[in-house]
Amino acid sequence: MTGGRLGQLKVALVCDWLESYAGAERVIEAMLAVFPQADVHAVVDFVPPGERGFLGGRPVITSFIQRLPGARRHFRHYLPLMPLAVEQFDLSGYDLVLSSSHAVAKGALVGPDQLHVSYVHSPLRYAWDMQAEYLRDAGLAHGPKGALVRWLLHRLRNWDARSANGVDVLVANSRFIARRIEKCYRRESVVIHPPVDVAGLQPGTRREDFYLTVSRLVPYKRIDRIVEAFRQLPDRKLVVIGNGPELERLRAIAPANVSLPGFQPDTVVRDHLQRARAFVFAALEDFGIAPVEAQACGTPVIAYGRGGASESVCGLDNPAPTGVFFDAQTPEAIAGAVRLFEMQETRITPQHCRDNALRFSQDAFKERFADVVLAAWTAFEAQRNTS
Incomplete structure (x- = not known):
């Protein structure tokens, strides 16, 4: 997609871990569409063969963690080694280094004659303001193991703040994350919302009388709060699509008006999005692609009014509302x-x-990202030529 000066640059794209084709990988796919000449580096790459299309056939340069015992299934256990791993990539031959970072990728080492632009999904969540929640959900709030994890997170937090100094331009995926970047790194950032495949979604021809949520079933998504809310609404139906460690617990507590069919293929998810009366979203997300996908299908969103959803959903105070906000992650508020x-x-x-x-389309992301990188490169080149 790039031409002119940017098209002639040698480009490296550094990622955290590649595991499946999900939200972060969609950003990588769009970045590669803008910079097709980029070489991809990742701490680990375990994306299955059927989901590798977003890489366009490119090989992935991985770190030493790829070869450590048990890495395929438990690579997250090697998080304390990941700062070291990302610093081992030899990026000296590149003009432009891009990173897509929700953990350590922005810590890639670059020299004074290289420009580093980092797209930050979030500062390292569990090392900053979400530390207490992470420790509580993992059962590590107390005891010697919890103390060890707190010390490791302290070290990671220090490294995370220090490594931000090596980035020339920070790009945040939402205004919410821009505020978190300013709080953690004391740096300003440019906001570019992540790309959503709105072109592949269309409004349905009929609406049915059920509410819907689609999510990974993990604690911070607060699906249990949605389920409990519909216990208070026994004459309304709720469908919860998704899989994860919370599935069996949620099935055990779900009232008769709530169904949890587990994982469903994309065609089934799309069909439900097109037919649902509204989509319910209770997580505090950096951005949150699911509410945008729901709206692309013409479906209103009932969302927690903080985080990325407050930017992607238009509340009732908007002249063209697309949903309703609630102000607490409680069953009563939902x-x-x-x-x-x-x-x-x-x-x-x-x-x-x-x-x-449509504000969050893939084309909108590519155009905005290309413009930001071009402006950064132009300023970087001018400064380098006058120094």
Whole structure:
């Protein structure tokens, strides 16, 4: 996609870990569309053969962690070694280094004649403001093992802050993450929302009387709060699509009006998105692609009004609303938002939802990212030529 000066540059793209084709990998795919000449580096690469299309046939240069015992299944256990691993990549032959970072990728080492632009999904979450939540969910809030993990996270936090100094331009995936970057690194950042395949989603032709959420079933997604909210709404139906360690526990506590079919293929997810009365979203996310996908299908969103959802959903105070916000991650607040939505439902049209989702298209991301990198390279080159 790039031409002119950018098309002539030698480019490296550094990632954290590659495990499956999910949100971070979609960003990598779009970055590679902008810079098709880029060589890809990752701490580990265990993406299965059927999901590697986003790499366009490129080989991936991996770190020593790729070859450590048990890395395929338990590479996250090697997190304390990842700062060292990402610093071992030899990037000396590249003009431009791009990184896609939610953990350590932005810590790649570059020289004074190289430009480093880092797309930051978040500062290392469990080392900063989410540390207490992470330790609690992992059962490590107390005891000697918890003390060891706290010390390791302290070391990672120091490294994370220090490594931000080696990045020339920080790009945040939302205004929420831009504020977190400023708090953690004391740096300003440019906001570019991640790409969503809105072109591959279309509004359905009929709506049915059920609510929907689609998510990995892990604690911070707060699916249990949504399930409990619908216990308070026994005459409404909720469908929860997704798999994860919380699935059996959620099935055990779910009332009769809540169904949890587990993992479903994309065609089934898309069909449910097109038919649902509204999509319910209770997580505090950096951005959150699922609410945008719902809106691309013309479906309103009932969302926790903090984090990325507050940027991707237009609330009732907007002249063209696409959803309703609740202000606490509690069953009572969610149930209240469902009732409010039903009172205001006629104000939220499928076309409003669809138009809002188009702001986050893949083409919009590519154009904005190319513009930011070009401006950064132009300024970098001018400074280098005058020094």
